[in-house]
Amino acid sequence: MSFAATLGLVALIQIGMPNLFASPDNSQVARAALWGGREITMLALASLVAGFATMPYAAFHFHRVTPYGVLANLAAMPVVSVLVMPAGLLGLLAMPFGFDGMFWRLMDVGIGWMVAVSQWVAALPGAIGQIASFGTGPLALMSAGIIALGLLRTPLRWVGAGLIAFATIWALTTPQPDVLVAGDGHTVAVRGKDGRLRLMRTGRDAFLSREWLAADADMRKATDTSLTDGVSCDPSGCVVQAADGSTIVLAMKPEAFADDCGRAAVIVTLRQPPTDCAAMVLDQEMLRRRGTLALRKTADGYAITANRPRGVDRPWSPANVEDESETPAVRTNRPAAPVDATPAESDLQPDD
Numbered sequence: 558m559s560f561a562a563t564l565g566l567v568a569l570i571q572i573g574m575p576n577l578f579a580s581p582d583n584s585q586v587a588r589a590a591l592w593g594g595r596e597i598t599m600l601a602l603a604s605l606v607a608g609f610a611t612m613p614y615a616a617f618h619f620h621r622v623t624p625y626g627v628l629a630n631l632a633a634m635p636v637v638s639v640l641v642m643p644a645g646l647l648g649l650l651a652m653p654f655g656f657d658g659m660f661w662r663l664m665d666v667g668i669g670w671m672v673a674v675s676q677w678v679a680a681l682p683g684a685i686g687q688i689a690s691f692g693t694g695p696l697a698l699m700s701a702g703i704i705a706l707g708l709l710r711t712p713l714r715w716v717g718a719g720l721i722a723f724a725t726i727w728a729l730t731t732p733q734p735d736v737l738v739a740g741d742g743h744t745v746a747v748r749g750k751d752g753r754l755r756l757m758r759t760g761r762d763a764f765l766s767r768e769w770l771a772a773d774a775d776m777r778k779a780t781d782t783s784l785t786d787g788v789s790c791d792p793s794g795c796v797v798q799a800a801d802g803s804t805i806v807l808a809m810k811p812e813a814f815a816d817d818c819g820r821a822a823v824i825v826t827l828r829q830p831p832t833d834c835a836a837m838v839l840d841q842e843m844l845r846r847r848g849t850l851a852l853r854k855t856a857d858g859y860a861i862t863a864n865r866p867r868g869v870d871r872p873w874s875p876a877n878v879e880d881e882s883e884t885p886a887v888r889t890n891r892p893a894a895p896v897d898a899t900p901a902e903s904d905l906q907p908d909d
Contacts, residue, residue: 794817
């Protein structure tokens with residue numbers, strides 16, 4: 558984000574920001590400069606450009622945008638420049654002599670103002686906008702557009718604006734998962750017919766639920782009772798209907814398989830499932846190897862996106878030596894085909 562903001566500011570300087578209001582013969586310009594109009598305009602432009610340059614990365618990582626960032630910077634940055642930073646520097650210089658206390662108190666006043674501004678801006682209507690998660694493809698295309706706008710000095714630079722516009726449409730139209738499964742198997746989120754997520758949970762950890770809701774641009778809290786609308790639970794497990802009417806099950810006891818294998822489309826369980834289960838089973842072994850899973854409905858079943866895909870070897874997440882070389886795009890569980898166990902005639906003994 559810092560690199561993107563710096564690149565945006567460099568591009569802004571290249572197109573002539575320092576020359577704004579630089580005509581001394583214009584009395585209106587001189588009057589505006591006298592009242593600080595030039596500095597305010599430059600600060601607003603710098604904040605706007607830096608905010609736009611960092612927005613794709615904030616949306617990708619934190620699933621939110623802050624449209625009032627310019628307003629917050631206009632109110633806070635003058636105090637930072639005039640009070641906070643000078644007081645901090647003077648405090649460091651005065652520290653060996655024991656005279657630094659007054660400077661820290663001045664710095665505290667400035668920081669208090671910054672906090673007050675941030676709270677005021679955050680309380681404004683629409684101050685924080687949620688945006689659903691999107692993949693690395695739109696982000697890479699936006700990055701290419703920002704680089705083109707910032708580095709090229711010919712009219713070709715405006716190709717970058719087209720790339721950013723296309724990447725924005727791509728990001729906003731990215732399909733969201735139909736089912737989310739936690740790596741520990743204790744939390745499952747299912748998209749209902751209204752397009753919103755429903756949660757089945759066997760644990761009390763709400764962190765993952767909050768992250769899933771944020772990534773889905775859902776403003777509800779993890780404790781919202783509407784998250785369990787349509788979810789039915791008993792000691793054997795929980796069940797909920799997906800948007801297409803299929804049944805998703807979180808099975809907690811082995812006896813649940815007797816009914817669930819015949820009626821469910823997907824079963825998430827930490828128990829050992831039967832080998833002839835007709836549903837797609839996401840068991841403990843798969844979750845251990847793959848981590849958190851995202852499922853998207855397809856014509857042939859569910860396409861799975863794993864947090865730890867097969868064949869990906871990272872220092873902090875080594876590849877599993879037992880993994881297959883290829884990852885199937887779609888996973889479905891069907892009953893195994895019957896095998897004829899009748900011995901061949903050549904294997905029969907005279908007494909048989």
